[in-house]
Amino acid sequence: MINGIKCPLCGGEILERKKSFSCSNWKEEDGGCHFTIWKVNFGATFSEDDIIRLFQGETLRKVNVSKAGNEYLADWTLDPTPDGYGAKYTYVPNPEA
Ligand SMILES: [Zn+2]
Numbered sequence: 799m800i801n802g803i804k805c806p807l808c809g810g811e812i813l814e815r816k817k818s819f820s821c822s823n824w825k826e827e828d829g830g831c832h833f834t835i836w837k838v839n840f841g842a843t844f845s846e847d848d849i850i851r852l853f854q855g856e857t858l859r860k861v862n863v864s865k866a867g868n869e870y871l872a873d874w875t876l877d878p879t880p881d882g883y884g885a886k887y888t889y890v891p892n893p894e895a
Contacts, residue, residue, distance in 0.1 A: 800846060803853040806878030807833045812849070819849050819884075835884030840864075842872065844885070852876040852885055862887065 799811040808831045810823035820834040837844050841863025862872045871890035
């Protein structure tokens with residue numbers, strides 16, 4: 799569990815799992831909360847420190863990798879919606895393009 803942050807959907811603990819950070823209330827009998835941030839999300843990697851910063855409202859600039867293997871910059875923020883990926887990004891235009 800990560801100290802100092804709570805699930806934005808249900809107030810549960812955020813647990814670190816092998817491939818994700820996710821809500822402790824994921825079981826149906828506990829409410830079936832599906833809040834999850836994948837450790838690798840669109841090719842960008844997220845550490846525990848990153849998760850804490852997202853919860854504090856920070857925007858994290860990361861390098862995403864497309865399915866074709868192309869890298870691009872993205873600004874990530876927390877996405878506390880039930881159907882989201884826990885975090886969402888906006889594309890950062892390449893200043894040299
Ligand atoms: Zn939750």
